Amino acid sequence: MSDSHIDPTRAQFEAFKDLDRDRPINMLNLVRFRDKAAYPDGHALAGKGLSGAEAYANYGRTSAPVFQKLGGSILWRGRFETTLIGPDGEYWDAAFVARYPTGHAFLAMVSDPEYQIAVAHRQAAVLTSRLIRHAEIDGDNAFG
Numbered sequence: 001m002s003d004s005h006i007d008p009t010r011a012q013f014e015a016f017k018d019l020d021r022d023r024p025i026n027m028l029n030l031v032r033f034r035d036k037a038a039y040p041d042g043h044a045l046a047g048k049g050l051s052g053a054e055a056y057a058n059y060g061r062t063s064a065p066v067f068q069k070l071g072g073s074i075l076w077r078g079r080f081e082t083t084l085i086g087p088d089g090e091y092w093d094a095a096f097v098a099r100y101p102t103g104h105a106f107l108a109m110v111s112d113p114e115y116q117i118a119v120a121h122r123q124a125a126v127l128t129s130r131l132i133r134h135a136e137i138d139g140d141n142a143f144g
Contacts, residue, residue, distance in 0.1 A: 021103030057126035
């Protein structure tokens with residue numbers, strides 16, 4: 001994968017903020033880890049030899065209190081097996097759907113000082129990722 005998608009661009013973040021913030025949202029997370037975590041110089045864990053998976057576990061552990069305090073929950077978590085339709089060679093080390101009670105809750109999380117400290121672990125851990133917001137829709141059990 002040649003493109004790194006670790007943090008949103010300003011335009012992506014502005015587009016997110018322009019959407020309805022008063023309803024629940026579900027965020028599809030697809031994450032591929034670095035072989036070795038890339039903490040910036042000066043970070044307490046820089047040079048400690050952690051793997052990307054270990055750094056991401058640190059992110060999960062340190063961000064969870066903020067996520068849960070704001071009413072977030074994990075709806076689904078899965079283990080990658082194969083891509084049936086999509087680019088060859090694309091795989092994900094972590095895949096899950098995080099639910100937030102509102103868009104406001106997500107924005108509160110990313111601006112929380114504790115979360116901003118925790119996100120350094122995510123940035124060190126991630127080679128590439130996708131974070132895709134979804135609105136819930138009513139429907140039957142058919143495709144389409």
